[in-house]
Amino acid sequence: MDLELTSNREGKELTVSLNGEVNTLTAPKLKDLIDGQLPDTDVLVLDFAGCDFVSSAGLRVLVNDYKILKKKGGQMKLINIGKNFAEVLNITGLDTVFGIN
Amino acid sequence: MKEIHVDSKIENIPEVMDFVRAELEALGCSEQVKAQFKMAVDELFGNICLYAYGEGTGPVTVSVGLEGDPPAAVVAFCDSGSPYNPLEADLPDIGLDIEDRPVGGLGIFLIREMMDSMSYEYKDGCNVLKLTRLNG
Numbered sequence: 682m683d684l685e686l687t688s689n690r691e692g693k694e695l696t697v698s699l700n701g702e703v704n705t706l707t708a709p710k711l712k713d714l715i716d717g718q719l720p721d722t723d724v725l726v727l728d729f730a731g732c733d734f735v736s737s738a739g740l741r742v743l744v745n746d747y748k749i750l751k752k753k754g755g756q757m758k759l760i761n762i763g764k765n766f767a768e769v770l771n772i773t774g775l776d777t778v779f780g781i782n
Numbered sequence: 783m784k785e786i787h788v789d790s791k792i793e794n795i796p797e798v799m800d801f802v803r804a805e806l807e808a809l810g811c812s813e814q815v816k817a818q819f820k821m822a823v824d825e826l827f828g829n830i831c832l833y834a835y836g837e838g839t840g841p842v843t844v845s846v847g848l849e850g851d852p853p854a855a856v857v858a859f860c861d862s863g864s865p866y867n868p869l870e871a872d873l874p875d876i877g878l879d880i881e882d883r884p885v886g887g888l889g890i891f892l893i894r895e896m897m898d899s900m901s902y903e904y905k906d907g908c909n910v911l912k913l914t915r916l917n918g
């Protein structure tokens with residue numbers, strides 16, 4: 682399954698809505714989009730309403746972006762998390778690291 | 783055990799996922815079990831594609847079936863690339879502050895946590911990685 686990304690910027694806040702799956706094949710697409718936008722972003726909001734499958738390839742992208750944002754005093758928020766993704770975040774301990782609504 | 787034979791190319795991940803999902807479905811596995819094996823295919827088949835045959839590609843067999851009593855779902859990955867035991871990989875310390883954690887290493891940790899057991903053997907020139915998960 683492919684991954685569709687829609688992004689919306691308001692000043693320094695970037696919201697990316699994910700539709701599909703973040704897996705080995707699609708994670709580079711997410712990485713490319715966010716990497717290009719991070720220099721102008723202080724708050725990154727990732728909306729998972731349309732995506733409940735995030736493999737470790739996707740987690741690596743999230744952890745990497747989180748570290749970059751935190752270093753410059755920014756923040757990352759994950760919203761509309763589904764059941765499967767919540768389990769993955771819980772097992773890896775990332776649920777206590779990322780801001781989750 | 784039902785088997786699928788594919789080349790170690792990441793473009794084949796969806797085909798392997800579909801095969802594993804259909805077989806687990808036929809075995810009566812729950813949605814959670816199917817979702818967990820899907821993660822496992824992405825991680826483990828993905829790793830075989832990226833590393834087992836160096837820069838090249840080679841054959842991979844993925845098999846699905848039931849074993850044991852009570853019966854547990856089993857998915858096995860077999861490749862004839864370089865001998866590599868992923869169970870010997872360093873596990874991330876998830877208690878560490880995120881700043882001190884390596885970005886990688888999470889995948890194999892995740893799969894181990896989700897499965898009931900994982901075993902590895904190098905047999906007849908093949909890496910055989912077997913995952914077992916009770917239905918529930």
